[in-house]
Amino acid sequence: MKDKAIIYDNNCPMCALYTEGFVKWGLLEASNRIAFSQLEQQEFIKQVDWHRAKHEIPLVDIQGGQTLYGLQALTHVLSQKIPWLPTILQYKLCYTLCKGLYNLVSYNRRIIIPSTKTGSAGFDSTPDFHLTYRIAFILLAIFSSIGITYAFGQSLNTLLASTTGGLTMLLIAGTGWVVQLCLAGIFLHEKRMEYISHLAVIMLLGVLLLVPAICLSWVTKNIYLPIACLSVLLSSSLMCRQHYLRIRTLSLSQRWTALWFMVLQTTAFFWIYQLYFN
Structure with a gap:
């Protein structure tokens, strides 16, 4: 998937771990796994809603297409190995449960695996308290x-x-x-x-x-x-x-x-x- 870049919270050990797994499993190019602290002035960063990115990991289309967030972003990446996943999530109950689970983990990720760091290159990626x-x-x-x-x-x-x-x-x-x-x-x-x-x-x-x-x-x-x-x-x-x-x-x-x-x-x-x- 060379036309997509995932921007992850590198102050979150959990985020770093699973995005590294995407690279190892061949789901993502290593160069397209970009940490908040490693961002340069790429043109595509203008496509990111930074407040939303604190809670839902963004998957950016380098060619200027739509940016996907959170569950949609993970589904798009994982569907390369699990092609039936998008079909399952078309059912409202499955989507609601998965969305709730994603939010549960995302909003509490700094509690589940704590980090002593708080910001990334001037951007505070700490999720809001919910x-x-x-x-x-x-x-x-x-x-x-x-x-x-x-x-x-x-x-x-x-x-x-x-x-x-x-x-x-x-x-x-x-x-x-x-x-x-x-x-x-x-x-x-x-x-x-x-x-x-x-x-x-x-x-x-x-x-x-x-x-x-x-x-x-x-x-x-x-x-x-x-x-x-x-x-x-x-x-x-x-x-x-x-x-x-x-x-x-x-x-x-x-x-x-x-x-x-x-x-x-x-x-x-x-x-x-x-x-x-x-």
């Missing part, structure tokens, strides 16, 4: 985490000689998150929403590491203690690392990392003691 998409993203992360945590607890039923492992795991692992969310709501002010958003991502990343153990338990009808312990250890390590990095991105004190870790461990030990030793 309350609806932010709350939708937080709720999606929370409910996904609840589901995966419950499933992990259920997979431990054999080890615990119990039939309520899912609910037990939600109490042990989830109480600390609720407490931390409340503390953030009370004591953080300007950065309250940003911190809660990052906390939702950390939670989701952590439970995703439990999915292989859950799948294994479904296959073997059992879960082995070393695998369960390793999954929890890897999950905890990833979350600690992510919390530290994201707190640094937010320019908050690492006391929040220490508080978060203490709250999670304290509430977990409280429920373990109450349920198994009291």
